[in-house]
Amino acid sequence: MSKYGMVMDLDRCIGCNACVIACKVEHNTAAGINFTKILEQETGTYPDAGRHFLPVMCNHCDDAPCIDVCPTRATYAREKDGIVLVDWDKCIGCGACVLACPYDQRFQIFDERTTFPDGTDYERPDVNRAETGVIAKCDFCYHRIDEGREPACVEVCPTKARIFGVVKASDSERNINSYTEQDRTWTLLPEKKTKPSVYYVSQGEPPCSS
């Protein structure tokens, strides 16, 4: 099995939110639902003030608590690449996975309407949309990956701050070993022991508490 992962190079992220918009367009998510976000923190005081950006999304964890907690097996990790997905035919919308995700990256769809309330058609009608009531989240744009393309957020990033590829692959052209094997790489909330597939790299101190 080749395990897909993503690296967020925080030194390159400029907080433009292009990835957030690309994700919304790709998945046609309902208003208020963002499968990826850029958290922003201001530090220090003038003249040593700084801004830090932290892109967050589903971490597609190896030991995903959302999989264990799901009473219907709607949440599962795809066997061939470890992408954590939700089968909307099985999901009953109980919300257990929302509470199990330490990263708060699962969302219940309360309103099917998208950002075009007047009914304007959506650019990607071929991509399945979640029904009202189910739980949705980042799916690493598996429909694009299956076509040999990169996730929408990666493709659109103007500074190449998001790097997508195979984790710990020896012979793959798309591996991200050069990032994940660095000392300056970390994951969010490592104390939760979920083994995330989303890694962060930066020259400075991690902006996150862990």
Place this chain on the structure above:
Amino acid sequence: MSNKPFKQSDLSFAIGPKFQTVWGLREAIVFMLEGVGVSSFFWFAFSDNVMGMACALTAVGVAVALLLSHLGRPSVAWRAITNIRRSWISRGTAAIGLFFVLAATHIGSLVIPGVEFVQNLSSPLLLILFFAGIFILLYPGFAMRASAGIAFWLNPNHLSLSFLNGFSSGMIVYLAVASAIEPQETVGLMGDLCTILLLVTVISTLILTHQSLQRDGAAALSMRTLIKHEPVLFWLLALGLGLVAPLIIIGFDIAGPGSIALVAVGRIIGDIAFRYAILKVGAFESVL
């Protein structure tokens, strides 16, 4: 196309810990009804009070109905029992279903004449019913502890508190009914048992408070929020009305038969308040 305003999630881009909004008052009422229903069913079963058992089972039924209304897709709710091997929610759902069927069968065997084969099965059936009931009393604690995103809920004391709250509430409800029917015989020994249960519940709550405050991050934040910002819910209703008042009234035997019904009402309100309070203050850990 609907014209109602969009439900926007204002906090989605905010940094810092975030309080969960998935479980709230409805789930607190569900947990309370399950606890009271199961616990009082046992007490009514021991005293062969068929009407009491039927009412207790109705409470469990109402809990199931409320639980269904909480789901995003209740039409496929049956799927909730398909992951018993790994999911505590699935196990709890199966236990509630099992309890409901067995309890209804037991009541049926008592009221329908000529159902000998069920009456013959009565002892093993009651045993299975008993274990299913114990599991349901513990189940809210298991469900909370499975929620890895909410640090405050991972405290093992939630298991004992789920059990103690449900068991004591059901017992007081039974006590209120029984004391109205046979005032002299019931309050004595059961009152003492009730007092011990309430006392243990208070001690468990204090242990939970202390342990949570000792921790870092979201767990401590949840407990601090509970103590400082939820005075009515936590201090007045959950602890005052739901625990301390019943403890004093029953413990010092200063209640007449009628006032035990009031104590039961207070206990139920306190039970809901406590469960709601701990659900409400559940917070996700901050990543930034």
